[in-house]
Amino acid sequence: MTIVGMTGNEAVAYAVKQSKVDIVAAYPITPQTIMVERFSKYVADGEVHTGYVCVESEHSAMSACIGASLTGARVFTATASQGLALMHEMLYIASGLRCPIVMGVANRALSAPLNIHGDHSDMMGSRDSGWVQIYAENAQEAYDWTIMAFKIAEERDVQLPVSVNLDGFIITHCMEGVDVLEDEAVNRFLQTRKPLFTLDPEKPITFGAMCLADYYFEFKRQQVEAMQNARRALDRVCKEYKDIRGKNYGILETYEMEDAQAAIICLGSTAGTAREVAHELRGQGKKVGVVKLWLYRPFPIEEVISALKDVKALAVFDKAISFGAPYGALCSDMVSAFYALRESPKIFNVIFGLGGRDVQPSEIAFVFNEALETAKTGVVKEKTMFLGVRD
Amino acid sequence: MTSNHKPGWKSLPIGGVAPEAGSSLKYKTGDWRAFRPQVDKEKCVNCLICWIYCPDSAIIRTEKWVEVNYDYCKGCGICANECPKEAIKMVEEQE
Numbered sequence: 263m264t265i266v267g268m269t270g271n272e273a274v275a276y277a278v279k280q281s282k283v284d285i286v287a288a289y290p291i292t293p294q295t296i297m298v299e300r301f302s303k304y305v306a307d308g309e310v311h312t313g314y315v316c317v318e319s320e321h322s323a324m325s326a327c328i329g330a331s332l333t334g335a336r337v338f339t340a341t342a343s344q345g346l347a348l349m350h351e352m353l354y355i356a357s358g359l360r361c362p363i364v365m366g367v368a369n370r371a372l373s374a375p376l377n378i379h380g381d382h383s384d385m386m387g388s389r390d391s392g393w394v395q396i397y398a399e400n401a402q403e404a405y406d407w408t409i410m411a412f413k414i415a416e417e418r419d420v421q422l423p424v425s426v427n428l429d430g431f432i433i434t435h436c437m438e439g440v441d442v443l444e445d446e447a448v449n450r451f452l453q454t455r456k457p458l459f460t461l462d463p464e465k466p467i468t469f470g471a472m473c474l475a476d477y478y479f480e481f482k483r484q485q486v487e488a489m490q491n492a493r494r495a496l497d498r499v500c501k502e503y504k505d506i507r508g509k510n511y512g513i514l515e516t517y518e519m520e521d522a523q524a525a526i527i528c529l530g531s532t533a534g535t536a537r538e539v540a541h542e543l544r545g546q547g548k549k550v551g552v553v554k555l556w557l558y559r560p561f562p563i564e565e566v567i568s569a570l571k572d573v574k575a576l577a578v579f580d581k582a583i584s585f586g587a588p589y590g591a592l593c594s595d596m597v598s599a600f601y602a603l604r605e606s607p608k609i610f611n612v613i614f615g616l617g618g619r620d621v622q623p624s625e626i627a628f629v630f631n632e633a634l635e636t637a638k639t640g641v642v643k644e645k646t647m648f649l650g651v652r653d
Numbered sequence: 654m655t656s657n658h659k660p661g662w663k664s665l666p667i668g669g670v671a672p673e674a675g676s677s678l679k680y681k682t683g684d685w686r687a688f689r690p691q692v693d694k695e696k697c698v699n700c701l702i703c704w705i706y707c708p709d710s711a712i713i714r715t716e717k718w719v720e721v722n723y724d725y726c727k728g729c730g731i732c733a734n735e736c737p738k739e740a741i742k743m744v745e746e747q748e
Contacts, residue, residue, distance in 0.1 A: 358669070458667065467673060469669075469670055
C-alpha cells in the first residue's frame with residue numbers, strides 16, 4: 263500500500279500517467295487546470311511517452327482526441343464548465359464514431375453569471391451526448407475510476423467515451439491520502455488498447471462518412487446497445503479491479519439501506535456528508551439511508567429500483583437545474599425508473615449546491631427529517647425543494 | 654425509406670465505419686432520385702454533351718445513343734437541361 267498526498271486533479275493525472283495514454287489533447291480551465299498541468303509536467307520530465315497536443319480551445323481538444331482515438335491510440339482529455347460546453351458538438355462525434363476516449367470533468371457551474379465553483383450543470387447538460395458518466399466521491403475514487411474508465415471504454419462491445427466526474431474544488435483541489443497502485447499492477451490490468459478499426463494510411467478505410475435517412479438510425483441503435491453493454495462492462499471491470507485494489511466498486515453504493523424508511527440518492531462528494539448525517543440520525547433511532555450513484559449514464563434502472571424499492575420516501579439530490587423540466591435530471595430519471603412499479607417511494611427533488619454553495623450537514627439532516635415525515639404521512643409537501651437558497 | 658434490403662444495426666460495422674476502400678460503388682445513390690431521365694433514342698445524336706455534364710458519371714456511352722446508369726443517377730436533370738436535341742425527358746419516379 264502506497265499512500266500519496268494528492269488533490270483530486272493530481273490523482274487523476276497520476277492515474278492517466280499509469281494508464282500509459284498515447285495522446286492527451288487538452289485546454290486548461292478552472293477547476294480542471296491542475297489535472298492537465300500536472301500531466302504536462304510528466305510529459306516534460308520524460309516520465310511518460312505521451313504525445314501532448316497543445317490546442318487553442320476545448321473544441322479543438324476534443325477534435326484532436328477523436329482523430330487520435332481513431333488511429334487506435336489510448337486518449338485522455340479533461341475539461342470543465344464552459345470548456346465542456348464548447349466541446350458539445352464534438353462530444354456527439356466522439357460517441358458516434360465510437361471513440362473510447364476518457365475525459366476528466368472537474369464539474370463546475372455554467373455562466374451566466376460567471377462562476378468557477380462546483381455544480382453538475384456542465385455534465386448534466388451533456389447527458390444525451392452518448393458518453394458514459396461516472397461520478398467520483400473523492401480523490402481516491404477519481405483515481406480508481408480513471409483507471410477503470412479506460413478499461414470500460416475500450417471493452418470490445420462498448421467502444422464508447424467515458425467521463426469521470428469530480429466536483430470542482432471540493433474534490434479537484436482538496437488534498438487527500440490516495441492509495442495508489444504499483445505501475446506494474448495497472449499495466450497488467452489495462453494492457454494495450456485493441457481497436458476494432460484503425461485509421462491507417464497503409465490500409466485506407468472511411469471514418470465519419472455521411473449517413474442519411476437510410477443508415478443513420480441503425481448507428482444510433484447500435485449506440486443504445488453499447489450503452490447497455492457499458493453497464494455490464496462496468497460490473498465486470500469493477501470485479502477485476504477488486505482483485506488488485508481490494509475495494510468494491512460498482513454501479514452504486516448503499517449506506518444503511520437494509521431497513522431504511524427514508525433515503526437520499528445523490529452523486530459525487532455530497533454522498534460523504536449525507537452518510538455522516540445518516541450515521542448521526544441512526545444514532546437517534548431514525549431509519550435513514552444513503553444511495554450514492556457512481557454510474558449515471560447509462561442510467562442503471564434495475565439497480566436503483568433494487569436499492570430503493572423498500573423505502574417509503576426518497577429525496578433525490580440534483581446539483582443542477584433542468585430549466586422548465588418537471589424535476590432536476592437525476593430526479594426525472596428516478597421518477598421514470600419507479601413509474602412502472604405498483605408501489606413507489608414518495609419522491610421529492612432537492613436542488614442544491616449551485617455555483618459551489620456549500621451544503622451543510624444541518625441542511626441534509628433537515629432533508630432527512632422531511633423525508634421521514636413524508637414516509638410517515640405519505641404526503642410530499644414540496645415537489646422540488648431549493649435547499650439553501652435565500653428567499 | 655425503411656430500405657429492408659439494407660443491413661440492420663446488428664450486422665453493420667460500428668460507428669458508421671466503411672471498413673474497406675473504394676466502397677462508394679456499393680452505395681447505390683440512385684434511390685435518392687425523384688425524377689428519372691429518359692433518353693429518346695430516336696432524337697439522341699450521341700453528341701455526349703450530357704456525358705460531359707453529368708456530375709455523377711451516370712451517362713453510359715453506347716455506339717449510337719446514350720443510356721443512363723440508374724444505380725447512381727440522382728435525377729438532377731442537368732443532362733435534360735443541356736441536351737441540344739431535347740432527347741432527354743425527366744419523368745417522375747413511381748413507387
